[in-house]
């Protein structure tokens with residue numbers, strides 16, 4: 001697998017730990033332990049203290065809720081997980097009967113995920129199609145080949161990917177999503193702030209990422225403006241630790257929005273407006 005694909009085991013390991021909290025857990029992912037091996041728990045241990053475990057739990061729940069609410073409020077029946085990794089939402093969430101989910105990621109990652117889920121006897125709760133591609137190339141033809149219809153509104157979920165892209169790749173990716181988005185399409189995405197790419201607070205974490213060949217390259221301090229520049233209107237922007245993303249283990253104070261420069265992460269729902 002590509003180096004960056006091991007980060008999918010890492011997020012699966014965080015989801016496994018959250019699931020272990022039982023009644024306190026903010027979601028349940030019973031497939032996560034099997035998908036996290038072999039490197040997920042090792043990567044979590046290496047980066048313990050960076051707030052990443054509660055962050056991944058909060059992000060997972062935020063996007064679970066976003067998917068439920070956006071599908072309930074809009075006539076959207078195709079959902080694309082861009083860089084799906086070891087995410088198991090097609091297997092653990094409830095979906096409209098006529099929905100189709102596309103999981104896009106590198107071929108090796110998707111093959112390994114399929115092998116493990118088959119071993120577990122996991123059954124998807126929705127029509128699920130894999131799209132094995134490199135997102136840095138021209139991947140829309142493969143998505144369309146798998147049945148995706150650009151004329152219909154789409155919910156795109158881009159979780160845990162944007163910071164691994166260069167600024168140019170990030171903007172290009174959101175442009176590609178826009179080019180395949182009919183009116184009424186939505187996006188769920190997370191970003192880090194620029195400070196997280198350079199602050200002393202995250203130095204050791206960044207060094208670890210670089211050592212593993214998966215540096216963080218892209219961040220934004222103004223997610224609303226950034227998204228607007230690529231055709232998306234932010235409808236909800238949250239930071240972990242805000243009341244609606246509450247998690248008893250969130251270790252940091254939420255900084256006032258008008259304070260420039262702190263390390264932040266953004267959880268965002270946006271609507272396609274084009275332009």
Ligand SMILES: C[S@@+](CC[C@H](N)C(=O)[O-])C[C@H]1O[C@@H](n2cnc3c(N)ncnc32)[C@H](O)[C@@H]1O
Pocket residue numbers: 002004005006007008011012082083084085086087104105106109133134135136158159160161164
């Ligand atoms: C941190 S994981 C996130 C996975 C999943 N969305 C989650 O939140 O658990 C990053 C994912 O991005 C995928 N990825 C990164 N760059 C990619 C690329 N150029 N093409 C396809 N997949 C890519 C990796 O394979 C990996 O599965």
